[in-house]
Amino acid sequence: MAAAAGDGGSRACFVLGASGETGRALLRELLARRLFARVTLVGRRRLSLGEETEAAVEQAVVDFERLSEHAAAFQGHDVGFCCLGTTRAKAGVDGFVRVDRDYVAQAAELARAGGCKHFVLQSSRGANRHSRFLYLRVKGEVENLVQAVGFDRCTILRPAVLLCKRQESRPMEWMAQQFLGVVARVFPTAYSVPVDTVARAMVATVLQPGEGKVEVLENRAIHELGKAVPQQGM
Numbered sequence: 339m340a341a342a343a344g345d346g347g348s349r350a351c352f353v354l355g356a357s358g359e360t361g362r363a364l365l366r367e368l369l370a371r372r373l374f375a376r377v378t379l380v381g382r383r384r385l386s387l388g389e390e391t392e393a394a395v396e397q398a399v400v401d402f403e404r405l406s407e408h409a410a411a412f413q414g415h416d417v418g419f420c421c422l423g424t425t426r427a428k429a430g431v432d433g434f435v436r437v438d439r440d441y442v443a444q445a446a447e448l449a450r451a452g453g454c455k456h457f458v459l460q461s462s463r464g465a466n467r468h469s470r471f472l473y474l475r476v477k478g479e480v481e482n483l484v485q486a487v488g489f490d491r492c493t494i495l496r497p498a499v500l501l502c503k504r505q506e507s508r509p510m511e512w513m514a515q516q517f518l519g520v521v522a523r524v525f526p527t528a529y530s531v532p533v534d535t536v537a538r539a540m541v542a543t544v545l546q547p548g549e550g551k552v553e554v555l556e557n558r559a560i561h562e563l564g565k566a567v568p569q570q571g572m
Contacts, residue, residue: 348375349373349374349375349376349416349417350374350375350376350377350378350414350415350416350417351368351373351374351376351377351378351415351416351417351418351419351544352377352378352379352380352398352411352412352415352417352418352419352449352454353365353368353377353378353379353380353419353420353421354380354381354418354419354420354421354422354442354445355381355420355421355422355423355460356379356381356385356421357381357385358421358422358423359500359502359533360421360460360500360502360533360536360537361419361421361422363502363533363534363536363537364419364421364536364537364540364541365377365379365387365391365395366537367537367538367540367541368541369391369394369395371541373541373544373545374416374417376396376415377394377395377396378395378396378397378398378411378415379395379396379397379398380398380400380411380412380445381397381398381399381400382399382400382401382402383399384397384399385397398410398411402436402437402441402444405441405444405445405448406444406448408448409448409451409452411448412445412448412449412451412452412454413452413453414452414453415449415452415453415454416453416454416455416456417454417455417456417457417458417544418445418446418449418454418456418457418458419458419540420442420445420446420457420458420459420460420484421460422437422438422441422442422445423437423438423460424437424438426472426473431472434472434473434476435472435476438476438477438480439476439479439480439483442459442480442483442484443480443483443484443487446459446483446484446487446489447487450487450488450489454489455489455490455491456489456490456491456492456493456543456544456548457484457487457489457491457492457493458493458495458540458543458544459480459481459484459492459493459494459495460495460497460536460540461477461480461481461494461495461496462474462477462496462497463496463497463498463556463557464477464496465477465478465481465496466478467479467481467482481494481554485552489551490551491548491551491552491553492551492552492553493540493543493548493552493553493555494552494553494554494555495536495539495540495555495560496554496555496556496557496560497531497536497557497560498529498530498531498557499529499530499531500530500531500532500533500536501530501531501532501533502532502533531557531560531561531564534564535560535561535564535565536560536564537564538563538564538565538567539555539559539560539561539563539564539567541567542563542564542566542567543555543563545567
């Protein structure tokens with residue numbers, strides 16, 4: 339049975355992609371609920387999180403191009419959360435594929451070898467390895483690769499457009515978010531989802547028993563699961 343909120347016991351988790359919007363929201367949730375005795379952030383650089391937060395987590399700096407040399411970073415975790423991702427505009431086609439598919443798949447393999455039982459992956463609505471759109475095709479491919487690793491439990495979340503206040507400037511995405519923010523007032527679960535809701539849904543998957551070896555949560559289910567977990571402040 340999953341540990342109750344506030345009772346981390348001896349359980350441990352790692353977070354990939356903690357520097358992104360969903361990753362930061364997830365970290366806030368994990369620390370506020372004290373679900374794990376040990377939380378490890380795995381990334382290419384150390385994050386400046388503030389004195390209190392930095393004292394509550396471990397940080398493992400890895401070279402994703404030589405990830406097999408960093409197996410120790412993935413040792414001894416019960417649950418792995420993955421919010422890792424980039425964009426084609428930022429990294430180019432090859433870079434996007436490496437980050438969103440290859441890095442994630444390699445990390446999943448190392449996590450499984452290191453004892454991880456439950457892997458929680460943030461994917462995307464419309465993910466399909468047969469899609470003619472690169473983004474959706476890569477997301478579908480990585481879903482299949484992660485499932486094939488053989489975790490005791492694999493949870494895949496497919497959120498629609500993420501609503502957040504990004505630290506980096508993406509003007510076109512900002513305009514889309516303003517529009518979808520208005521639409522969400524009428525159709526709250528149809529086209530978008532706040533990153534805080536996604537983070538709470540990821541936490542909720544740990545708090546409740548799974549429905550099968552592989553679970554795929556679409557946008558509406560993410561909304562419902564996120565609402566089922568009460569909001570908490572730090």
